[in-house]
Amino acid sequence: MELSRLNQQTFLALLKAAAASASSRRLPSLHAVYIKLGFLAHTRVTTGFIQGYCAARRVTDARRMFDEMPRQDTVSFNSMIHGYAVSGDVASACRLFEQVPAPTPVTWTSMVAGLCRAGDVGSARGVFEKMPERDLVSWNAMISGHVGNRQPVEALCLFGRMMEEGFAPNRGTVVSVLSACASAGALETGKWVHVYIEKNRLRWDEFLGTALVDMYAKCGAVELALEVFAGLRTRDTCTWNAMINGLAMNGYSAMALDMFRQMELDGRVVPDEVTFVGVLLACSHGGSVDAGREHFNMISRKYGIDLVLEHYACMVDLLARSGHLQEAHKLITEMPMKPDVVVWRALLGGCRLHKNVKMAEIVITEMEATCSGGHVLLSNLYAAVGRWNGVEDVRRTMRSKGIEKIPGCSSVEMDGSIHEFISGDKSHPSYDDIHAKLIEIGGRMQQQGHVTETTEVFYDIEDEEKEQALGHHSEKLAIAFGLIGGSPDATIRIVKNLRFCMDCHKFAKLVSKIYQREIVVRDSARFHHFRGGTCSCNDFW
DNA sequence: GTAGGGTTAG
Numbered sequence: 190m191e192l193s194r195l196n197q198q199t200f201l202a203l204l205k206a207a208a209a210s211a212s213s214r215r216l217p218s219l220h221a222v223y224i225k226l227g228f229l230a231h232t233r234v235t236t237g238f239i240q241g242y243c244a245a246r247r248v249t250d251a252r253r254m255f256d257e258m259p260r261q262d263t264v265s266f267n268s269m270i271h272g273y274a275v276s277g278d279v280a281s282a283c284r285l286f287e288q289v290p291a292p293t294p295v296t297w298t299s300m301v302a303g304l305c306r307a308g309d310v311g312s313a314r315g316v317f318e319k320m321p322e323r324d325l326v327s328w329n330a331m332i333s334g335h336v337g338n339r340q341p342v343e344a345l346c347l348f349g350r351m352m353e354e355g356f357a358p359n360r361g362t363v364v365s366v367l368s369a370c371a372s373a374g375a376l377e378t379g380k381w382v383h384v385y386i387e388k389n390r391l392r393w394d395e396f397l398g399t400a401l402v403d404m405y406a407k408c409g410a411v412e413l414a415l416e417v418f419a420g421l422r423t424r425d426t427c428t429w430n431a432m433i434n435g436l437a438m439n440g441y442s443a444m445a446l447d448m449f450r451q452m453e454l455d456g457r458v459v460p461d462e463v464t465f466v467g468v469l470l471a472c473s474h475g476g477s478v479d480a481g482r483e484h485f486n487m488i489s490r491k492y493g494i495d496l497v498l499e500h501y502a503c504m505v506d507l508l509a510r511s512g513h514l515q516e517a518h519k520l521i522t523e524m525p526m527k528p529d530v531v532v533w534r535a536l537l538g539g540c541r542l543h544k545n546v547k548m549a550e551i552v553i554t555e556m557e558a559t560c561s562g563g564h565v566l567l568s569n570l571y572a573a574v575g576r577w578n579g580v581e582d583v584r585r586t587m588r589s590k591g592i593e594k595i596p597g598c599s600s601v602e603m604d605g606s607i608h609e610f611i612s613g614d615k616s617h618p619s620y621d622d623i624h625a626k627l628i629e630i631g632g633r634m635q636q637q638g639h640v641t642e643t644t645e646v647f648y649d650i651e652d653e654e655k656e657q658a659l660g661h662h663s664e665k666l667a668i669a670f671g672l673i674g675g676s677p678d679a680t681i682r683i684v685k686n687l688r689f690c691m692d693c694h695k696f697a698k699l700v701s702k703i704y705q706r707e708i709v710v711r712d713s714a715r716f717h718h719f720r721g722g723t724c725s726c727n728d729f730w
Numbered sequence: 731g732t733a734g735g736g737t738t739a740g
Contacts, residue, residue, distance in 0.1 A: 201732065233732050240732075267733040274734095298734040329735035336736095364736040371737095399737040427738040434739065466739045499740055531740070 204237040216241050232258065236265045243272030267295050274303025294320065298327045305334025310343075325356050333365040341373035342600075342607045360391050367400035371407035374684035374711055375602045379404040383417075395425040402428060406435025409682060409709040409716050426458045434467035439716040440725045442475025462494050469503035473510060474715055476729060481507040496525075502532045509539020510729075514548050530556065541570040546579075565594055569690075599667035599685045599710075603674050610666040619670060626669040630696075633703050639695075664693045664710060668700055671708070680707040688712045689730065698722050 203219055220238060235258045242251035255261065255269045266289045273282035282303050289296050297320045304313035317323070317331045328351040335344035348366050352358070358366070363382050370379035383401060391397065398421040405414035418424070418432045429452045436445035449468050452460060465488050472481035485504050488494050501524045508517035517536050521528050533556040540549035553567050564587050571579035587594070597612035610617060617623065664685050671681030689697075689712045701708050702722030710717045718725035 204732095236732050262732095264733045269733095271734065293733090295734045300734095302734065324734090326735045331735090333735060359735095361736045368737070394737095396737045401737095403738065425737090430738040432738090461738095463739045470739085497739095502740075529740095 200234050201237050204234075204241045216245060216247075232260050232262055232265060236262075236268055239265060239268050239272065243268065243275065246276060248272050248276045248278065263289070263291060263293055263296070267293070267299055270296060270303070271299040274299055274306060277307060279303050279307045279309070294322060294324045294327050298324075298330045301327065301334065302330045305330070305337060308338060310334055310338045310340060325359060325362070328356055329359075329361045329365060332362065332369070336365050336369045336372070339372070341369040341371075341375070342609070344369035345373065345375060345378060345607065357389075358385065360394070360397055363391065364396050364400045367397075367404040371400075371404040372684075373600060373602070373607050374408050374682055375605075375607060376405075376408035376410060376682060377602055377605050379408060381605075393422065395423055395428055398424065399428045399431050403431040403435065406431065406439065407711065409439060409711060409718065411435065411439045411441060424458065426461050426464065429458060430461070430463045430467055433464060434470065437467050437471035437474060437715075438711070440474055440718070442471040442477065445471035446475075446480065460492060460494070462488075462497050462500070465492075465494065466499045466503060469500060469507060473503060473507035474726070474729075476511055478507060478511045478513065498526055498529060498532070501526075501528070502535055505532050506535035506538070509536045510542060512539070512543050514539055514543065514545055518548065518552075528556075537567065537570070544570070546570060546576070564592060595687065597663040597685065597687045599663035599683050601667045601671050601681065601683050603670070608667075608670060610663045610670065612663045613661040614663075614666070617666070617670070619673065622673055623666055623669045626673055627665060630669065630672075630700060630703075634696075634699055637699075637703065639699055662690065662693050664689065665696060668697060668708060672700070672704060672706065678706075680709055683708070683710045685710060685712045688714050689717065694724065694728070694730075698724055 200219075200223070203215075216238075219241075223234065223238070235254055238254050239251045242248070242254065251269065251272050255265060258265065266285065270282050270285050270289075273279070273285065282300060286292065286296065286300055297316065301313045301317050301320075304310070304316060313331065313334050317327065320327060328347070332344045332347050332351070335341070335347060344365065348358075348362070348369070351362075363386060366382055367379060369375070370382065379401075382404075385391075386393075386397065386401075398417070402414050402418050402421075405411070405417060414432065414435050418428070421428065429448070433445050433448045433452070436442075436448055445467065449460070449464065449471075452458060452464070465484065468484050469481055472478075472484060481504065485500065488496055488500060501520065505517045505520055508514075508520065514536070517539060521532060521536065524532075533552055537549055537552050540546070540552065549567055549570050553564075564583050568580050568583040571577070571583065586592075598609060600607050600609045602608075608617065664683060667683045667685075668681060671683065675681070689710065694717070697708050697710060697717065697719045699722065700706065701719035705721075708717075708719040710719070712730075715726065715730060717730070
């Protein structure tokens with residue numbers, strides 16, 4: 190039977206609608222009609238069904254139709270491969286990829302994206318490099334794959350290569366690249382992208398606005414984030430979330446809460462669970478326990494949003510930080526889901542801050558020791574109160590369980606490229622200069638009568654040795670590097686993967702005073718803006 | 731528009 194153009198379009202429209210509604214209950218009945226009318230030979234419509242079933246996470250049904258269709262074309266192959274890739278079945282995607290008669294950039298890109306989604310960036314990159322020809326989307330897929338797998342520096346390098354090869358970035362590209370800049374703290378590159386957007390008049394949408402606001406906020410340039418945010422025509426929930434969270438991370442707690450109020454007043458968008466992570470973060474960094482409790486209660490009562498693990502983690506963090514250790518512990522025991530290591534670590538952090546060893550020991554026995562974070566915190570806590578045998582015990586436990594301490598890593602952007610420093614690493618080409626600078630800094634600090642804090646070094650060793658070990662913390666290397674290079678009045682911007690230790694925090698404060706340099710450090714929890722010997726966090730983190 | 735790439739939290 191001939192399927193008229195109208196019917197074909199009607200069918201495709203119906204399919205699209207059916208696939209869009211998450212439950213996809215209508216797919217089977219559409220399927221039945223389709224069989225009854227004998228339309229199986231219509232490749233386009235069958236492909237539509239394949240996509241519909243894939244979108245409904247019914248890949249097996251999609252595959253059955255694919256196998257039954259009389260003429261499989263490139264598009265149906267690609268749709269099927271993409272379906273496998275999205276569902277996480279990379280093996281099947283690979284097998285089918287081998288059978289495609291004439292793979293196009295779309296086919297290859299589906300594989301690249303699928304491997305990235307599955308977390309195998311290495312293989313994805315291998316496939317990407319093997320592609321006979323790449324188009325813009327292929328580049329975008331690989332760039333976003335690196336970003337999604339926490340490899341922002343690789344993403345930025347690839348972006349550079351893409352431009353060298355003459356591809357003009359589009360919105361998809363810049364959104365991913367801005368996200369890379371955000372996680373790497375690459376402000377200069379981010380600014381360049383901003384200029385590129387304006388110059389080439391890329392069309393603004395919520396994705397682009399959000400990515401730009403987020404980039405500025407995550408690079409510690411709050412004023413610029415606010416400026417962009419104010420100038421946006423359209424803002425969705427994500428955009429507001431990026432702004433609220435950006436303010437919270439940078440220590441502007443009151444402004445973050447005010448922004449949330451504005452969001453409510455605006456009325457065009459509805460807060461979601463992410464919004465409240467930002468709001469609670471603001472309360473936490475501002476030390477506002479009461480506001481935190483109020484907002485926490487609001488989440489489900491006023492907004493009907495289900496509380497998720499992150500909300501509990503924030504709340505435990507807030508309570509524990511401000512010394513309400515019992516209440517924090519009680520909240521953990523009462524929460525409806527299994528607490529994860531982030532939650533326990535938040536409580537442990539509070540125990541360390543308030544030097545409550547007893548509670549910390551309870552916590553450590555209650556939490557399943559699967560991650561190094563808790564152990565390191567406990568070990569630091571023992572060190573802080575001088576219980577060196579405790580430190581050694583924890584170390585031994587970690588060794589026996591094969592838990593490794595995550596190495597500290599700090600990065601600095603210099604002249605548009607990112608320099609990474611790993612704790613204790615001596616491999617950077619400028620290491621000798623950095624080392625000399627660190628000695629110079631130490632000398633100037635001593636001249637001014639400052640003694641370094643040594644309580645957070647993990648072993649009971651002589652003080653000089655401890656200082657030596659501290660000298661190698663990654664943020665110190667990065668700060669020294671920042672002092673050597675760049676213009677003498679430029680802000681030194683650093684991104685660190687772990688939290689600041691007490692000593693490095695003090696170090697940064699002193700450097701900002703002695704060298705009259707602004708230093709901005711984003712650690713794993715928040716921002717620290719150092720200026721004239723003080724920090725925006727008021728030593729509360 | 732029958733196919734591939736994009737933002738926020740943790």
